[in-house]
Amino acid sequence: MTVDTHKGLVRAAVVTVAITLSGSLLGFVRDLLIARYFGADGGTDAFLVSWTVPETAFPLVVEGAMAFLLVPLFSRALADGREPRDVVAATLPRIVVVLSLASIAVVAFAPWIVRLIAPGLADPALAVTCTRLTALTILTFGVAGYVSAALRAKHVFGAPATIHLASNVGILALIWSLHGRFGIVSAAAGVAVGGALMVLAQLPSFLRHVGLPRRISVRGSSLVTLGAFAPLAVYTLSRQAQVFVERFLGSHLEPGTISHLNYAQKIAQLPMLVALLVCTVTFPTLAKNVAAQQISAARKRVEEDLRTVTALIFVAAAYLIVFAPAVIGLLLEHGAFTAADTDATAAIMRVYAFGLFGHAMVGVLCRPFFTGERPLWFPAMAMGAGLAVNAVLAAVAVPHFGGPAIAAANGIGITLTAVLLLIGMRRTVIAVSLGSLGAASARLGVAAAVAAGAGVLCGRVTHGAVAAFSGGVVMLVVFVAAAHLLGEKVRRGN
Structure with missing residues (x-):
């Protein structure tokens, strides 16, 4: 580049x-x-x-x-x-x-x-x-x-x-x-x-x-053509079907459960939206690299996107897990939205946050499959497998654990899809370096854990909106410092 x-x-x-x-x-x-x-x-x-x-x-x-x-x-x-x-x-x-x-x-x-x-x-x-x-x-x-x-x-x-x-x-x-x-x-x-x-x-x-x-x-x-659009449509609908599982099972729980799930998911997925904007910008370049058979450039593009998204998601997920009640209370607890609604939504959002990494990885990993003249069916099959796991686990656990079980099943299912996409991409599209990406993810994971610890300490001395804002700043600074000490630096494109 x-x-x-x-x-x-x-x-x-x-x-x-x-x-x-x-x-x-x-x-x-x-x-x-x-x-x-x-x-x-x-x-x-x-x-x-x-x-x-x-x-x-x-x-x-x-x-x-x-x-x-x-x-x-x-x-x-x-x-x-x-x-x-x-x-x-x-x-x-x-x-x-x-x-x-x-x-x-x-x-x-x-x-x-x-x-x-x-x-x-x-x-x-x-x-x-x-x-x-x-x-x-x-x-x-x-x-x-x-x-x-x-x-x-x-x-x-x-x-x-x-x-x-x-x-x-x-x-x-x-x-x-x-x-x-x-x-x-x-x-x-x-x-x-x-x-x-x-x-x-x-x-x-x-x-x-x-x-x-x-x-x-x-x-x-x-x-x-229908043949080109079909694998894309099946993949997209299979991914969106996670929401169908949520609404179907949530409709049998207490009124308001679907709303709690929705609020939790919308707030939890905001960091993912920001992270995947990077891939939105780089997708035309990736498509041109693949069309021109510039496989080395395409691999570097995907690996850089994966590292960037991983860093953003890890620190964001850690923040949401630590400060979920403060964030929900600050944003939503007004008017008809009660303290009980805050507690229910925060409990669900903490579970959703653990699945954010899987969602983000799927967002990055699916793109290389769709850069050729004929999009591949593998992402749709991988998404179908994850959806099946999601639906079965949720159906079994919801009667015992309610709304948080839906969020947990969602995270497990989408993480399975991410793993399958990574394996399939290496075999059929772009052979990214698993060792390099795994090491980078491990370092970023440790940095996120250290940042979470700092956030917990910050939350003990501050409360409410102050905790949400000051804790976020502290966690971001600690995360960047810890990642730097562990050798994970921001990389610029070549």
Whole structure:
């Protein structure tokens, strides 16, 4: 990697992280408002069941399957000297038709979908109403994901990073203005509006850097085939099915359990979102390395991403485990969200934090499988194995341990998937150095444990918000110092 390329990736990563974090902060405000206005009860459970639709659509057609399919597709077109607008002409019309039909189907079959996802829900009628509103996101998210993929292939990252910001602006606007009149339904309507804003926020940049096609192609063979999309879709849906397990089993527990699980997961996975933004920026470069048969460069790219993500996740997970009650109390314990809700959510989040490393590794390791012209089926099979373990363990343990058992089963299942992906990647795609990565992970793990000890000591002399902020600073400083002493330094790209 040249110095100029490295600097370009760093600048892109900084811009992407800054804008995405702004959107994520609005996401926190969104969750705070939902907790304040509606608490954690049967109504919020109903909304979260409807949230399953955009929650599934987003990884499938925005950050997951759509990106894994289209970023390499546009990258290959650019490498071959073709114009991106020609790819748009050959692919976008068909994709819009499919997405529209999917949205209509969810609206029509919403009662059956709700019954399938959460058969024990206290207010299924409310969930059906919310689901019909959120069904619109299948179309809007899909178009937004398509535009994002085309821009990233052109190494334009600012506009795609705004999608979180745009979505949360729409949700917040409707919750703020309509919660008194429509209750939790205002949040579902906001999700629908936010999806449209995701497209509009990127449209000017898309027109400038990619452009509209000179003609719309409705005949002939499409560059996006079912055979190419199928392994990506199965992998993404299998990963998202972990949420289906959570909602299904949680609907049979006390009202509010699904909400506790959701709040815990959203907060716990924020560090993973930040960490994986690094891979979002480097994915087009990885795709080009693989397409050009530059295997050594691709291996270095993957190994560097793994080290960076591991460091971020270890220190973040340690912090969440130590300060879970303080973090939840600071963020959510307002209005209708009670101290009992804080205790239940914090207990679940501590368990989720142990599984963060597995989730992050899957996010990094799946990408090399999807850089070729024909995405491989192995990630879908690995994800299926992890999902099966997740579902079985959760079903057995939930009657005895409740919500935390769902979080524990989730972590075990996704960690199994990460191990399988690492093995499969070495055999079929890129032979990364297990010894080097294992040693680096061990050093970072020790540093995280030392930082956790420092955090515990800090928590004994401070409380509440002071503990959450000062403890985080102390743990970060200790983690960096311990990692440096152990020989694990920040590495720059070559």
